[in-house]
Amino acid sequence: MHVFELPSNTVYEYIFTGKFQAPSPHWIHQESPLKDYELFVVTEGTLYISYQGEAFTVETGDFLLLPPGGIRKGVRPSDCSFYWLHFVTGQNPCPKEIPDALLLAYIVTSSKTIPVPRHGSIPNLEKVVILMKQLQDEVKNNYPACGLNAMTTSILMELYGQYYIRAQRVSSIKDVQKQLYYDIVDYIKLNVSKNLKVAEIAAHFGYNQKYLSHLFASITGTPLKQFILSIKIDAANFMLTDTNKSISQISRELGFLDNHNFTRTYKSVTGLSPSKYRNTFAKRILFDK
Structure with missing residues (x-):
């Protein structure tokens, strides 16, 4: 490299x-x-x-x-x-x-x-x-x-x-735990459009829920449930700033129950509504050559 x-x-x-x-x-x-x-x-x-x-x-x-x-x-x-x-x-x-x-x-x-x-x-x-x-x-x-x-x-x-x-x-983590961590992160990103639950992820990888949450808390400082939410919020930020998708469409693509639930959750995490966040970065310099 x-x-x-x-x-x-x-x-x-x-x-x-x-x-x-x-x-x-x-x-x-x-x-x-x-x-x-x-x-x-x-x-x-x-x-x-x-x-x-x-x-x-x-x-x-x-x-x-x-x-x-x-x-x-x-x-x-x-x-x-x-x-x-x-x-x-x-x-x-x-x-x-x-x-x-x-x-x-x-x-x-x-x-x-x-x-x-x-x-x-x-x-x-x-x-x-x-x-x-x-x-x-x-x-x-x-x-x-x-x-x-x-x-x-x-x-x-x-x-x-x-x-x-x-x-x-x-x-600071063992190779087995390291690979498990990377595999779960990839799984969450691949399935970000779903209403993911810790129990579902634990069942998919064959581990105890508490063990996975503890593993993520020890590596990232964040329980697995909060880590899933942070991935969804990061994805929402990207779509709000880099696409013209409607807030309703973004909500659906990120696995939220409805638009209201997405807006409430997004504001509780970022302090801004999705529309206000989008308007903050409304300008973009485009080139096609």
Whole structure:
């Protein structure tokens, strides 16, 4: 796994950003040189792109971080949507090659730099997308450069922070528990449209309800029931900011009993109604080239 060691204790400089939606299933990323760092966050479909001769398959929920100085181009049609962000750090370090098995430990123990993988799955896509959307809102509203730089830095720190938290959580648990934790998280995300119960998850994996809740509380600091709700709220935030789906449709797709139940639950967790949250990030910068 290639890892970029970004400078710590500094504010990165914003260059430009946008949200891209492929105009057709036949769209291929154009060939062009890269003068600064570029972060891709794919929200739908798959992006097929190469950089300095190396091909990348960036799927939904993945990110790709490319350094300046090379040529990037599409390698095959990509019917996808993604956010992108260009920035500079003041340094252009070469990526380090870290064995996959040592990646999380390396991230936790690094103290002088911010290690960010070049390519990988985002642990919590929704949070990164919300920050990308917030940056676009600031650009649309002509925020000063210092604010855009700060938000750009926040996006990179969120990405790094998610990997750091994951590394901390799994470093202290046994391999069997670690795999069970990942399997349950994947199961919850795959079945987020259902009215999931702890008893159902326990029965599916063949474990005691209390044991699973204790496991999640020990790893995440949150009981399994609350963890399920947090996944649903994150998914709701994503759909409210990155889609035009109605609140009723979002409610149904997240397995709530009805629209009223969804609205009440959402407000109790976030302090805002779904419509007010959506209106906060109403602006988006779209590109189709």
